Amino acid sequence: MKPNDAGPAIPVFKLYGDSVEWPTPDLLHCESIADRSRLHNWEIRPHRHADLTQLLYIRRGWAEVEMEGVRTRIEEAAIQVVPPLCIHGFRFSERVEGHVLTLANPLLAQLEAALDGKQAALRSAGLHFAGADRRYLNTLFEAIDREYRTPAPARDLLLQSLVGVLAVWVGRQMLVRQEQRPSRGQELLASFTRLVENDFCRQRSVEGYATQLDITPAYLNTLARRFTGHTAQGVLHQRLLLEAKRQLIYTAMTVSQISDQLGFSEPAYFSRFFKRLTGQSPKDFRHHPSGASSQP
Structure with missing residues (x-):
């Protein structure tokens, strides 16, 4: 192992608290923040995902986000992008509202091809405040969540289209992103x-x-x-x-x-x-x- 890769063992999960297996044939997973965090007393301890990107959307309430050892408190609507291999953890208020969207690597590759490189924003850690787009993002995440939970014709296509819209929004926030440089091993x-x-x-x-x-x-x-x-x-x-x-x-x-x-x-x-x-x-x-x- 090279020097840059030394350090304490960090748990690797597909979804926090689950095994390392991806639990669904879908290329994405959507759940409310409360669905998983309330099972862990509103705290998600530091861990990483090998080949997944997560978008944490804080709609209401507060969250403390730890990214590679740096802690940030979020008290307004925002999207936190968590790229593959990034060590991260969260602590939430019990009244938090929002969603966690997890994207598998094949879907990221499809977005990269369709968006001509704008998808790169999803591979960099970044905190993007909703600002005037809060209602727009509320509607977008609600649509993704509803479509994810409801089997219907062309569901896969519509889900990927909605995620594509979200990827474009994040891509347009590149000027305020916060990048984390991966190690050589990563x-x-x-x-x-x-x-x-x-x-x-x-x-x-x-x-x-x-x-x-x-x-x-x-x-x-x-x-x-x-x-x-x-x-x-x-x-x-x-x-x-x-x-x-x-x-x-x-x-x-x-x-x-x-x-x-x-x-x-x-x-x-x-x-x-x-x-x-x-x-x-x-x-x-x-x-x-x-x-x-x-x-x-």
């Missing part, structure tokens, strides 16, 4: 996850990724374990699993077609892979997606 891990996102269906070897990053496979595994809770191979497997879940739920593709698209040599191998990670066969998951329980 930069390497971020580069690795981008490479995985670009070609996960090829199922390349860990050695191949390490060579491309000009580091050893052992060091890549060390970084992956520290920042994600998975080995480097596990990071690839989790991305494949997410895509498999999405294809099973949102398309009519057969298991064989999904297996082929994701680079598996045969459907039987894909089915064993899926069941090992979820406890369900692909067919069972397609009919009962809420019953999946990912295995470490």
Whole structure:
């Protein structure tokens, strides 16, 4: 481990208090601040997310935000952007109102392509006050929350469109953002996850990724374990699993077609892979997606 990466162990979560697995085939997760924080006595202790960006919208009440050891008290409507790998924690008033929107890395990549780089604001820690846009943001987050909780035709498309609107708003606040420079290890891990996102269906070897990053496979595994809770191979497997879940739920593709698209040599191998990670066969998951329980 390099000197810049030394320090106390910080918990890595997908969602605070949950396992390191992403709990849904959706590319985003939306909940009220109270939903999770009241379970932890209104305090979310310092932790980090390996490959997720969070947008914390304080609508009413107060919050104390800790970002990489720096504490800020928020007493007016604002959005706090929490990028991947950033150590953060929160303390809230019991009357706080607002939402936490969590975006998976594939959705960030889609936004980056659609917004011609403006999505970079979502990869930098920043506190953006709502100001005169408070009602606008209230309406936008309410729409995202309502659509997230209500199954309906074209739900996925509408959710991504609404998040795109939010990304544009944040991008326009770049002049007041507060950036946090990642460590060398964080930069390497971020580069690795981008490479995985670009070609996960090829199922390349860990050695191949390490060579491309000009580091050893052992060091890549060390970084992956520290920042994600998975080995480097596990990071690839989790991305494949997410895509498999999405294809099973949102398309009519057969298991064989999904297996082929994701680079598996045969459907039987894909089915064993899926069941090992979820406890369900692909067919069972397609009919009962809420019953999946990912295995470490």
